Amino acid sequence: MVVREMLQPHRHHFQADLEAVVRCIEACYECAQACTSCADACLGEPNVENLRRCITLNLNCAAICEATGQILSRQTETDWNLLLSQVSACVIACQLCGDECQKHAHHHQHCQVCADACRRCEEACQRLTATVPTVAH
Amino acid sequence: MVVREMLQPHRHHFQADLEAVVRCIEACYECAQACTSCADACLGEPNVENLRRCITLNLNCAAICEATGQILSRQTETDWNLLLSQVSACVIACQLCGDECQKHAHHHQHCQVCADACRRCEEACQRLTATVPTVAH
Amino acid sequence: MVVREMLQPHRHHFQADLEAVVRCIEACYECAQACTSCADACLGEPNVENLRRCITLNLNCAAICEATGQILSRQTETDWNLLLSQVSACVIACQLCGDECQKHAHHHQHCQVCADACRRCEEACQRLTATVPTVAH
């Protein structure tokens, strides 16, 4: 990923900590891919009928992480209230998906890898939220 | 759109009002397309340098409406806390984008059409939120 | 959908037939939603283990239709070779998904509705391709 290099043009105008934004974008794209892949691997498991909630949460988390990573990548005339609201939905998606994947991690290695990606994304979202000055909320 | 026909299999298990969900999904897809198109039309205007905020809000609103319409379309083992959190981000995106488009509506017809689509989506999101029982929040 | 109103600003520069583009964009968004919804309804069926291929094709068709509808909505300085290449991938996605859904249409009404949406999108893509002048290929 070349997130840091791409955000350089905006470095002077940033309301948020550059490193926190970079890390959050990277985590969102990683988590989007992991969740897309985990939904697919769950679908291929013999006990797919026990993985329905996991698949739905994976697909929803992937969609939300993609949107979040995308809007965080846009910093020209951006609105931080909007970004923080979307990041907040992303935190919930990652928590729910990470918890569900963890339940199946003992039997399915892909669920463990995905749960870890969800945790990293959740943490990156929360760290970003903490760095945005109150005035912007 | 065939949203209503597609949601029939889930009609018995619904925590939310079926018509409110159908309407919200339709409005999200309509708004996603309108915002994508409005960003593009703004980009082609002679005064594009005055439309930077409009373009960014359009692109963000499109991404958020797509994600929201997509996750509302998934009702198997869904989680309403997650859906409501994403719908809440969608309300903010539609408000900001609708307000900005309205400012340019006098000069650009595409901004008027897009502002109207944003309003419809915002209202559909708020009506859906109002129908979901408190216990699900 | 307000596709036609949104494309008006571009009406003078069009290499393709405006109505064919409008129809194709509408069909792409409709099909994207129907496929997302059908994947979800299949996931909720008791015989989900027989619907694996249907779910994968639905999710892939949804992603491809979303991308296709989105890039067709952008007409400022667009490149028709790129658009036609993506439309061509969309035709294949709709054919495969429509065929697979049709196999299950007897047992699952959502598969019938989705198969019909895939057919409409496939036809709209092929009609659009036929209207773009050879010089643009």
Place this chain on the structure above:
Amino acid sequence: MVVREMLQPHRHHFQADLEAVVRCIEACYECAQACTSCADACLGEPNVENLRRCITLNLNCAAICEATGQILSRQTETDWNLLLSQVSACVIACQLCGDECQKHAHHHQHCQVCADACRRCEEACQRLTATVPTVAH
């Protein structure tokens, strides 16, 4: 990115070379982010009116790379004809976007970084296509 770990469950059934698929998915997600970010940085440039084609190609390339990375991440009951058709559209998107970004690379560092990401994605797509056995085409 955890692409390799996520694809392990499918390693025995692969028609394509695992490393080529992993590399292509990583390149698609990287390029999607870079193009989203480059469109935004271009929009913020003083000479935005000269960057219209660059912005449109960036946004289209981002949408196509996202769809391509997503469908390559799904390997349960997948269809390689569909994947190759989408990968082929992705090659064209990356070529056009990379060429256009390269024209502006002298003045805009973000265009250079994005042009490089487009080249890597184009190459990864072509290498993947070369590894898929003829029978699957």
